[in-house]
Amino acid sequence: MNALPSIKVAVLGAGGRMGRTVCDAVEAAPGLELVARLDHDDDVAGAAVADVAVDFTVPSATEANVHALVDLGVHAVVGTTGWDADSLARVERRLATQPTVGVLVAPNFALGAVLAMVFAAKAARWFESVEVVELHHPDKVDAPSGTARHTAAAVARARRDAGLGPGPDATAQSLDGARGAVVDGVHVHAVRLRGLVAHEEILLGNPGEQLTIRHDSFDRVSFMPGVLHAVRTLPGRPGLTVGLENLLDLG
Numbered sequence: 001m002n003a004l005p006s007i008k009v010a011v012l013g014a015g016g017r018m019g020r021t022v023c024d025a026v027e028a029a030p031g032l033e034l035v036a037r038l039d040h041d042d043d044v045a046g047a048a049v050a051d052v053a054v055d056f057t058v059p060s061a062t063e064a065n066v067h068a069l070v071d072l073g074v075h076a077v078v079g080t081t082g083w084d085a086d087s088l089a090r091v092e093r094r095l096a097t098q099p100t101v102g103v104l105v106a107p108n109f110a111l112g113a114v115l116a117m118v119f120a121a122k123a124a125r126w127f128e129s130v131e132v133v134e135l136h137h138p139d140k141v142d143a144p145s146g147t148a149r150h151t152a153a154a155v156a157r158a159r160r161d162a163g164l165g166p167g168p169d170a171t172a173q174s175l176d177g178a179r180g181a182v183v184d185g186v187h188v189h190a191v192r193l194r195g196l197v198a199h200e201e202i203l204l205g206n207p208g209e210q211l212t213i214r215h216d217s218f219d220r221v222s223f224m225p226g227v228l229h230a231v232r233t234l235p236g237r238p239g240l241t242v243g244l245e246n247l248l249d250l251g
């Protein structure tokens with residue numbers, strides 16, 4: 001009996017912290033074959049030999065990479081942050097020219113981080129106050145994190161759907177930044193500290209009680225099961241998907 005052909009994988013940003021970890025994970029994964037390691041000075045066309053490309057590059061480069069991958073007919077699993085509604089809409093339009101190609105943009109591939117966000121969105125309508133704190137290593141170039149933005153957006157959506165307004169806040173006088181950034185009405189605070197990897201807390205408050213949902217990535221291997229699951233799933237899922245939660249059958 002013939003074994004199924006392996007899925008050929010290219011990694012963009014292969015020299016970076018996440019890219020190196022992804023290359024190791026793909027090489028160790030049954031049914032996957034690492035066929036290209038590309039970084040800053042390489043032409044994205046080098047990914048044409050792959051079925052799926054994984055992009056962990058920089059916010060300023062990822063959208064152009066994804067457009068090039070779509071044009072090559074290569075599925076794209078994208079972990080790089082920096083996406084917004086406009087850049088996602090541009091990719092969706094590009095995908096219309098390649099109806100069999102799939103793109104997943106996911107700000108976090110750690111299963112626990114995705115679940116923390118889903119749980120927070122479920123809980124959000126039952127609390128007066130919700131704020132998000134993200135804590136990362138100080139080499140991170142963007143703030144707040146893509147995960148915190150995605151979490152805040154999901155929390156805000158859940159509160160809007162439940163007819164809730166903004167959380168209570170009597171602040172009338174403050175230093176710039178003291179209340180964090182505001183994403184869809186939800187306050188998001190970013191900590192950068194040597195020794196950290198990637199951490200997030202969603203704080204939910206009611207009179208007399210607090211629920212804290214916390215996730216910690218202590219090592220970049222935490223992202224690998226989600227990345228490998230996406231690489232295996234995406235070839236059967238054309239079009240644009242935003243968020244790994246959509247590939248986890250969470251009901």
Ligand SMILES: NC(=O)C1=CN([C@@H]2O[C@H](COP(=O)(O)OP(=O)(O)OC[C@H]3O[C@@H](n4cnc5c(N)ncnc54)[C@H](O)[C@@H]3O)[C@@H](O)[C@H]2O)C=CC1
Binds near residue numbers: 017019041
């Ligand atoms: N979705 C997720 O689960 C996770 C997402 N991230 C995100 O992934 C991105 C990368 O993070 P790190 O690996 O920590 O960064 P890093 O700075 O260690 O690596 C980025 C790599 O991309 C390369 N690069 C820059 N421009 C490029 C281009 N045009 N084409 C190909 N390669 C290019 C750089 O030379 C570098 O090797 C960040 O946006 C980060 O927020 C990080 C961890 C988990």
Ligand SMILES: O=C(O)C1=N[C@H](C(=O)O)C[C@H](O)C1
Binds near residue numbers: 144148
């Ligand atoms: O830069 C990082 O390290 C991380 N980036 C992603 C984000 O911005 O959410 C995911 C994770 O938090 C690690």
